[in-house]
Amino acid sequence: MLFVRRVVGAALAVMLVSACTVQGVAGPAAPEPLPPRPREVRLDGVDPCSLLTEAQRAELGLDGRPVFSQAAVALYPGADVPACDIRGFEPRAVTTGISLVTTTGIERYTSAELAAELRPTNVQGFPALVAVPTRFTDYCTVVVDVAPGQLLDVQFATGGRQPSIPQPQLCRDAEAVADAVMTTLLGD
Template identity: 65%
Template sequence: MLVGGCSDGGAAVAPAESSGIELPPRPREVRVDGVDPCSLLTEEQRTGLGLDRPPVFDLGPSLLYPGADIPACLFQGYEPRAVSVGLSIVTIAGIELFTSGELAATVRPAPTHGFPAVVAVPTRFTSYCTVIVDVAPGQLLDVQFADGGREPPIPQPQLCQGAERTADAVMATLLASR
């Protein structure tokens, strides 16, 4: 797993002295308090992403975001490839944690639907990739796209593409509902 921080309302989120990552301001706040993460991918979107199993909701502590139970949803697919997506709704941390330069990950900007976002590519583990989307001060969406365990493993760049596609779909659903 990676890690998450707090945002400053709408200005660029990462100070230049941290990791050098500059992100655009949020076009608006989209608070995610009380949002069910399993509702953020439609059946059509799940099919398009190859996620053919019913979503599974979870609420529990997180090592990455300590201090509160984090609502999450697990989506899995086995055809045409084995993958899983973990989608967490984080209301206690902002994107700064990912732009601080303190993660064991390579982080690059990847705005989605005009919102600041980063792709965090773990440097020690190659079986997943994460996209973090800044939606409101101190709130983010954490989209982790992982290999499902078949041989040969899915290359990490493909996992990152899957994470970006999934984050894009999640934001489309979230914005349509707000």
């Protein structure tokens, strides 16, 4: 999954640069400004693998062992990004990645064009965006504005079995994982 995360991060970085025009057609418009966050939740020093309890993982169909990694991600320059990847095997093959970004805020998504459709949402009262890739249909991302210059990045992807999971379902699952992670972060 670390390899997949690096490839997806690199693809999104390329999309940032190339999405402005494709054959003379403007890329997707940036969403409206997001509402203010209710408070700051700093991610510095938090272990991303501690953010989904065993019960939450079971409810989300994530029966694999959480795997911690820390690596550079082109989309979020400045420092290595701590991440936790968790697979699900039954009843379906899926994978989720939880990244704690402490060097880039949600403005990365609101100030640049991506080859993704951006839909505002809220997660546990915090402003968030669902980033639905337009060139790839095997994953979906939810980013949550938790503090100035920091964001929670949750990716949810198909695990490779056929038939593939429809992208709208992957987006709903990414939102569910982001909701569970924020519940843990907030101590609810």
